[in-house]
Amino acid sequence: MPSKSSARLAALTVAAVCSTVSAVVLTSPAQADSVHIHDIQGTTRLSPLAGQKVTDVAGIVTGVRTYGSSKGFWIQDPAPDADPATSEGVLVFTSSAPKVAVGDSVTVSGTVSEYVPGGAASGNQSLTEITKPTVTVLSGGNTVPAPAVVDAGSVPSRYTAAGDTAAGGSINGLTLEPAKYALDYYESLEGMNVQVADARVVTATDPYSELWVTVKPREHANRRGGTVYGSYESQNTGRLQIQSLGSTADFPTANVGDELKGTTAGPLDFNQYGGYTLVANQLGTLEKGGLARETTRKQSRGELAVATYNVENLDPSDATFADHAAAIVNNLQSPDIVSLEEIQDNNGATDDGTVAADQTVRKLIDAIVAAGGPAYEWRSIDPVNDKDGGEPGGNIRQVFLFNPDRVSFTDRAGGDSTTAVGVTKVRGKAQLTVSPGRIDPSDAAWNSSRKPLAGEFVFRGRTVFVIANHFASKGGDQGLAAQYQPPARSSETQRHLQATAVNAFVKDVLDTQKNADVIALGDMNDFEFSDTAKILEGDGELWSAIKSLPKSERYTYDYQGNSQVLDQILVSPSIRRGCDVDYDSVHLNSEFSDQVSDHDPQVLRFRP
Template sequence: MSSARLAALTVAAVCTAASTVVLTSPAHADSLRIHDIQGDTRISPYAGRQVSEVTGIVTGVRTYGSSRGFWIQDASPDSDPATSEGVFVFTGSTPQDVAVGDAVSVSGTVTEYVPGGTSSGNQSLTQISRPAVTVLSSGNPVPAATPVTAGSVPAAYAPTAEGSINDLRLRPARYALDLYESLEGMNVQVSDTRVVGATDPYTELWVTVKPWEHRNARGGTVYGSYDSQNTGRLQIQSLGRAADFPDANVGDTLSGTTEGPLDYNQFGGYTLVAGKLGTLAPGDLRRETTRAQHGSELAIATYNVENLDPSDDTFAAHAAAIVDNLRSPDIVSLEEIQDNNGATDDGTVAADRTLALLIDAIEAAGGPRYDWRSVDPADKADGGQPGGNIRQAFLFNPERVSFTDRPGGDATTPTDVVKVRGKAALTLSPGRVDPASEAFADSRKPLAGEFAFRGRTVIVVANHFASKGGDQGLTSQYQPPARSSETQRHLQAQAVHDFTAKVLKAQKNAHVVALGDINDFEFSRTTDILQGRGTLWSAIKSLPKSERYSYVYQGNSQVLDQILITPSIRRFSYDSVHINAEFHDQISDHDPQILRFRP
């Protein structure tokens, strides 16, 4: 959208976390067809204007949530593939006396509703608001659903405008986002689609209409580049009861036809809201188990346990994952360990009870009696769930490794590197890396610890970088989308790189492992900064590209968790152990990573 046009917009209403954008042109009534209202760009040429007697057949009714209303579609389409024949009628409350198959006449105001608000960068949804509805007849056939298939969805994702694409004429044969926009509000269908994003707590899942698009062996769709989007992904919701929605895992199939209006929402972009849902055909995906380390191998894992606190009922499941699926690593870096009363915001920062419960559960599951080290954060200083005071912590098996304690580490005192008898050593162990730096403001500070294994020193730096919250979505009106959260992660990556470089300056062949929830991809600038010019290397790159993922977001299997190593660690094995991200009954949204090597 041009700056002049943006200046002409005003925010007319805010509903929950979203905005309705209305043009300031004078209001008057026009009798129009739906395709006239939709137009051939993303913004209706009639936005802000009153329209009268817009006719269509009701294709779906939404009676739940904050965006209640119904969809109508013109049964007599025009010949322009860029103009949608469907539109959402926003009633605000549960629609009364309207049913699928009704022929209706609608008068109201054309508005452009931006899910998430205008600051989100999301596209807008053309709708008719404050409607007056007249039912003309009932029991009419619903307009035939438009198939969305591998052949109909273009390979190119979106036009690159270096700004808003709102004013660009839609080219549905060239760009996937333009195709979906040209179908906004229309009745569409997909058939026999593979699930690439498991059912989540919000009763939604993701499928792909392109079964071989960056497919991995477990049925997911791998996200491997900013320039290679997975265009076949589509979110599925349902107009039916939540209890009837399938519990799907990645690799399952929605067999048969899934059909309903194509919506656009804040958290998934284009979404098929199904009035008819396909039948779930299980793909029988199994949780992975890594191999056990050999006696001479040091096994180090990273595992984000998602806001673990004593009130959770997942301790036994996490323990089983560590003992059975990870085969009891020698060292486990844990992210998102909360304080002893979780989200209760009363100044508590200690997490000894949280860690004790996990250690007890691991022992009960047949694992070793782990010891632990961590540094309590200052209250409300490290971000995360309010009151939770999340932090990283080390578990280690004292029968296999020893921890080198050097006291003095606290929330604000940085650890440093010194040279002792020709070897690098930490001044504080455990200690935090550069905790006063602006890089870690309102974010988790890296935790460094010095371990000994078979007489060799290994320095481990546990990280949990700033999240991607605030970044524009892949379906943003701005292409390419802005990734504003990268700024802080780049600073964090530089700080961890520089700390590692200091270790290597003190001891060229030092074994350093920097790991954790990096919250960024292996191909990202964040990872490039961490690696520097040979200071560190992300070991997940040792895997085939189709196996590089630890997280599934919007149907994209992608890397967020990484283990990076210094050059002296030459021979190693790496495994991304898929036990959570692909499953609807996950105990964390992250898959753990494990590295094995001989120091």
């Protein structure tokens, strides 16, 4: 989607390669003569020489970065010390294209600095580097130090030590234990030449020419080649990001389950978008795994099929309508009800007060018909301009599509962007006061976030209440490789409030009609094991249907080498207790480099 992502692509492309832009420690530099690289790196994450000037630091050039705002090169001491905690490599930040080559023997004088990619507020670990360098090339064509082999045997199974409570939970000051903790092991190799071999891809190539591999092929593996993230306590230690020092045109276009055969080698960097990253001088040969997009089964005549699908900031200018339509018709088998997330207004990110999305929805419905699907009808509520978060000006919202040949929508007037939907009892049955309606849109839980859309449907004479959700994103959370362990998940606070509000509404429905069929679905932006999910489920008011799958198959999204759950379909007890309840996470996007959305859709089939 170039029209919407070009600015972000440019920014993140720079950020991905600019993780080492210098941030010099503002102290009066002292002098440290005749030091080795391992003296600079020390036995913790912070250099004992930070802020000091060093002279004639010797090493062999192992990698050169000539592009972006992170121009520089890595040097490594070919005569290591005996301490496995001290790295023998370091980045020399030059700010302009370096005048050295791989294999040069050099001495470097400059100032030791600790740079935090993304800034201190990100909580990221820092990267040790030499800044403002004076470089002397002594000779060329020298043998580069052999890369340290990173494999299943060398990476510990434990992820990290807990942070020092006296230091606010930071691990920066802890002495590295590379034989015990994975994060310590990677830190002990920071700046050094490393290699992986025959590594399986666990996150597909993204638009920024990077992918993720695992050096532990058996670690929480799923049947499609990914690595599943199943709890906060079971980190996947074998994940490693791969970038390249070569041309982006030569970077492999890989899907999950593919393999980088042979050796991939280069310096080990640390950046804002993923942490420890092998920046390759040498890339393995891509061997395709042949991963195919999944197709779910067709619902039977007596089954109601309800789906959720995040279509990633869809607006009329996008070129993905035919692809989304084909996915809905062919891969999802034309569900009876489809909850769509991230439908943008009629002019997308143009911030001119437009909030209507009828053109966006009509274009998608027309594409579905052209693909051989049903002529869906739709219901939604336009948001207040610029009040629902997402891409500025885009006014994303949830939309219901439904097949009128299979299901009907119960319209009740009065629902709008600021009116709260309620529940009443009519002839012993629960009924929405407005349909469609929004759940408590004035509640602070929904500030700068999408408000849930509730609708009342009828299938074969049975009323089904459907609540379409798109909870607050994980933006602002600290990364898995943060200096604070465990990392802070600040975004949870709002999602917990949102989950509380949705659960309270479902409870109102069930208090009114105990056996009501209620479905809450959408992009919950949180895991099935999270407190957000627990709050949503409450005291049994709802149950996340993805938990009906084996743990190795529970994922809807792929991020930094982790196959994980963000999208969920939760059901009330009457549905859960019913016969032939069938849930499917349909993997057609998240594992592929040519994805049209970053989320996989899900389908629930049941007999009301």
